[in-house]
Amino acid sequence: MISFTSFPSRFAESSYDSTRHHPNVKDDLMDLDEYEDFAAQGSLNKLTCPGESLTSSQAYMRGHGTYVDNEEVIASVAGTIERVNKLVSVRAIRSRYNPEVGDLVVGRITEVQPRRWKVDANSRQDAVLMLSSVNLPGGVQRRKLESDELQMRGFFEEGDLLVAEVQAFFSDGAMSLHTRSLKYGKLRNGQLVTVPPILVRRLKSHFLTLPCGVDLILGLNGYIWVSKHVKTNEQEGEEGFDAEAVYSNVNDDIDDSTRNAISRVTHIIRVLTSHFVPLTDVLLLEAYEWTVEHESTAKDLLQQEFGDALVASIAPSQ
Amino acid sequence: MASTSISKAERSYIQAGILANPPSRADGRSLYDFRNIALETGVAPLANGSARLSIGRNPHDGSGGTEVLAAAKLEVENIGDGGEGVEGGRISCTVSCSPAAYPHLSSNALDDLQYDMTTILNETLTHRVLHPPNLGILRGKKAWVLHLDAVVLYDEGNVYDAVFMAARAALWDTKVPRTRSVEYQAKRKGGATKGNAEKEGGSGDMDVDEEVVSGFDTRQIQTATDFELPDYWDEGEPLGGRENWPVCVTLNIVQPSHFLDATQTEEAATPLRVLLMLAFDTPYPTSVLGMRTLGNGELTAAQIAELLKAGEKYAREIWTSLNAKLKEETMNRLKERSKF
Amino acid sequence: MASRVEILNEGGYRSDGRRQFELRTIDIDLSQQGHADGAAVITHGLAHVMVSVFGPREAKMRSQTIHDRANINVEVAVAAFSTGDRRKRSRGDKRILEFAATIKSTFEPVIQTSLYPRSQIDIFVQVIQQDGGLLQACINGTTLALMNAGIPMLDFVCAVNGGVHSTSPLLDLTLLEENDVPNLTIAVMPKTRKVSLVTMETRLHVDRFEEIFRLATEAGLAIHGEMKGAILGRSKSLMGSIELGSQQRSGNTAADAMDDDD
Numbered sequence: 056m057i058s059f060t061s062f063p064s065r066f067a068e069s070s071y072d073s074t075r076h077h078p079n080v081k082d083d084l085m086d087l088d089e090y091e092d093f094a095a096q097g098s099l100n101k102l103t104c105p106g107e108s109l110t111s112s113q114a115y116m117r118g119h120g121t122y123v124d125n126e127e128v129i130a131s132v133a134g135t136i137e138r139v140n141k142l143v144s145v146r147a148i149r150s151r152y153n154p155e156v157g158d159l160v161v162g163r164i165t166e167v168q169p170r171r172w173k174v175d176a177n178s179r180q181d182a183v184l185m186l187s188s189v190n191l192p193g194g195v196q197r198r199k200l201e202s203d204e205l206q207m208r209g210f211f212e213e214g215d216l217l218v219a220e221v222q223a224f225f226s227d228g229a230m231s232l233h234t235r236s237l238k239y240g241k242l243r244n245g246q247l248v249t250v251p252p253i254l255v256r257r258l259k260s261h262f263l264t265l266p267c268g269v270d271l272i273l274g275l276n277g278y279i280w281v282s283k284h285v286k287t288n289e290q291e292g293e294e295g296f297d298a299e300a301v302y303s304n305v306n307d308d309i310d311d312s313t314r315n316a317i318s319r320v321t322h323i324i325r326v327l328t329s330h331f332v333p334l335t336d337v338l339l340l341e342a343y344e345w346t347v348e349h350e351s352t353a354k355d356l357l358q359q360e361f362g363d364a365l366v367a368s369i370a371p372s373q
Numbered sequence: 374m375a376s377t378s379i380s381k382a383e384r385s386y387i388q389a390g391i392l393a394n395p396p397s398r399a400d401g402r403s404l405y406d407f408r409n410i411a412l413e414t415g416v417a418p419l420a421n422g423s424a425r426l427s428i429g430r431n432p433h434d435g436s437g438g439t440e441v442l443a444a445a446k447l448e449v450e451n452i453g454d455g456g457e458g459v460e461g462g463r464i465s466c467t468v469s470c471s472p473a474a475y476p477h478l479s480s481n482a483l484d485d486l487q488y489d490m491t492t493i494l495n496e497t498l499t500h501r502v503l504h505p506p507n508l509g510i511l512r513g514k515k516a517w518v519l520h521l522d523a524v525v526l527y528d529e530g531n532v533y534d535a536v537f538m539a540a541r542a543a544l545w546d547t548k549v550p551r552t553r554s555v556e557y558q559a560k561r562k563g564g565a566t567k568g569n570a571e572k573e574g575g576s577g578d579m580d581v582d583e584e585v586v587s588g589f590d591t592r593q594i595q596t597a598t599d600f601e602l603p604d605y606w607d608e609g610e611p612l613g614g615r616e617n618w619p620v621c622v623t624l625n626i627v628q629p630s631h632f633l634d635a636t637q638t639e640e641a642a643t644p645l646r647v648l649l650m651l652a653f654d655t656p657y658p659t660s661v662l663g664m665r666t667l668g669n670g671e672l673t674a675a676q677i678a679e680l681l682k683a684g685e686k687y688a689r690e691i692w693t694s695l696n697a698k699l700k701e702e703t704m705n706r707l708k709e710r711s712k713f
Numbered sequence: 714m715a716s717r718v719e720i721l722n723e724g725g726y727r728s729d730g731r732r733q734f735e736l737r738t739i740d741i742d743l744s745q746q747g748h749a750d751g752a753a754v755i756t757h758g759l760a761h762v763m764v765s766v767f768g769p770r771e772a773k774m775r776s777q778t779i780h781d782r783a784n785i786n787v788e789v790a791v792a793a794f795s796t797g798d799r800r801k802r803s804r805g806d807k808r809i810l811e812f813a814a815t816i817k818s819t820f821e822p823v824i825q826t827s828l829y830p831r832s833q834i835d836i837f838v839q840v841i842q843q844d845g846g847l848l849q850a851c852i853n854g855t856t857l858a859l860m861n862a863g864i865p866m867l868d869f870v871c872a873v874n875g876g877v878h879s880t881s882p883l884l885d886l887t888l889l890e891e892n893d894v895p896n897l898t899i900a901v902m903p904k905t906r907k908v909s910l911v912t913m914e915t916r917l918h919v920d921r922f923e924e925i926f927r928l929a930t931e932a933g934l935a936i937h938g939e940m941k942g943a944i945l946g947r948s949k950s951l952m953g954s955i956e957l958g959s960q961q962r963s964g965n966t967a968a969d970a971m972d973d974d975d
Contacts, residue, residue, distance in 0.1 A: 132865050150863025179832045215381075331954035331958075362432075529748075
């Protein structure tokens, strides 16, 4: 099957009805006395862009996405103004992932170095996973040996995907990860979707299980792992640790219905994020039910109308 | 995808899906489905013909997808006297890749890649059986050179099919300006010292005026020395034999099965790819203009025959729908023009 | 180019029907392109440029890292069919390298590179069509793409070119005009009105310079208005979807959704 369409008109949205002035003439929209306004407005999402003066630096502290010049706090990114007490910051709408300690991320090994792995986690630099920060076979808390160093590719090799937690930062801002939990480690039995990091909201748990037999790991860095549901044996601790299984590269048998469910969930994520709708567990579940209700296959979701209809059902006023 | 290297588990997940019964792919397509293809011709007003093509563009936000821009430009070349021109004109094809298409490649690797693509496109399209008849201007003196430049703006898999489709669309869109040769005649029987040759470049063959006085007067043929464009505003006529430009179909092979239009992730999981360049009904029902394997797998001769047979079927489908789309584009542009 | 076209006719119109200080139509498309972190497509009249930004990200070559700030890498590619006469320029072409270096030095003081030590920011400029004002289109496109990628910058950088035809200054020159009159390109940062780039490759009488410089600065501010409108419009539509998506379900997100140091 092959079908051709035309490109949508590229500049269809640009408007030429607005009047243009000489730069000395201020448009009505511009706030001239922003200082007074600033204190009055609540935490409403007000938009700004670089070079815009936000407030006086004497009354407020500058946060991320701002800088101080001439006693003014000025925005340095395009996005929403956020204010917490006296701290003013601007949050960029689209940017790379800004890690925080404790965040759950999904990453991909890019390089194996002595006693450490480099991990791409959609951040400003590759993250570092130290050999001492992973669970080693034969007991969680044992000392690492020279033989472990020699067989690092036996644990993770280039291209491998893993789920980990942000442990700390190095002085240059690179993050260090750890996988010292049974929930973390190498990923199998599924596929990866990447979305803008802002669309992954902080949830109570980032490990979701949908009733269709699909597990989701929502990495805060915008990497999402969609896989077959695996029953977790609840036993924590050293007995539950099976190095063979944890570092295995071999997938389990996956039946057709699970495969279909995985591609369907992947598609729902793609459709929602292309409409820039943030992902939550409830939303994903609702969307999944909607597609089942409408007896759509994952293939149907490729069609634009279908995707639009899905989003419309989730967010009715859109 | 952040990078094209994928883990063993991902690779085997994709391969298992291809081989499953019924087969399943990451985006729910069947093995022989293409993603949506968007095509537009006449995108570069400074070129003689151009096209923009995108495979698998997200219809809502325009993200993702393989995007290629191709444009054909005609230039006049001198034949002989140090000129590079060739009797009857020539074609040269170049593919360049934007670094944005391969953000993880070093510039040397990028150069190698675009060199490979250039070779494949150039070797296929410059074959003499495809040569358009109307690229000559003055026999032995001047001829057109057609530069076809394809720019890969973004690569999300299946870039060869995209490049060939864009090239075919750009060549389809190409118009060759009509020329009229100008002749300086020696003073003869008290006639004018200078006269203009008359023959208007008609359909197909317009290279030389043949104002025949005597068939044995060899000087006559050589007298035309220059040419002019009779009508500056006229776009010219289509490139001759524009139906003949081939299409390419990439068969991605996961033994014993194969699939079409792989995404970048799927390509990373595919050990072997076979490119088939085919044209139809010109004048043979099917002609194979090129074939190439990419990757390090191996095939038996029997398999190649089978793949060729299957590829013929897919390529004909691409051929038919591409032709329909190109005709629709031509109609749309005629409509646009009649508005003015 | 010995053109017979009048640059400025007696009625005060230019060859394309514009007035002396009239700018060409600017179209800006900030939608997502491929996998770029930020992208912008900008046209000034017929000049058409596409800019993709990747980063800040891990440097491709370790030798390129700078220990206390991000390295900015600019690569410019000019489509062979972008000009009237086809011209294939390879990436190693001196002219292209110089052009890329100009863009890099324009943005180096504006991007807050010190926030991203040892990272790399890649700016890939693809010129699709040229009709004068190439540098201005590239700089304006780069500004927009960087902002679209969420990279912190002190201010917009708005570029415009101008020239002087006998004694009359002209703004936003087409290729035809660029070939005929002495011209310069300037890039201005609207907040402080600082100028971060002035280039001129032709000769201009020193008395004429000040006037065209002042006019071009003002034109830069007008272009700023367009660019700002596009950026805010894009932010607004994205935020609109985010809010719609999270409105009804705000109860489901964890209480700690506050990312004050993000």
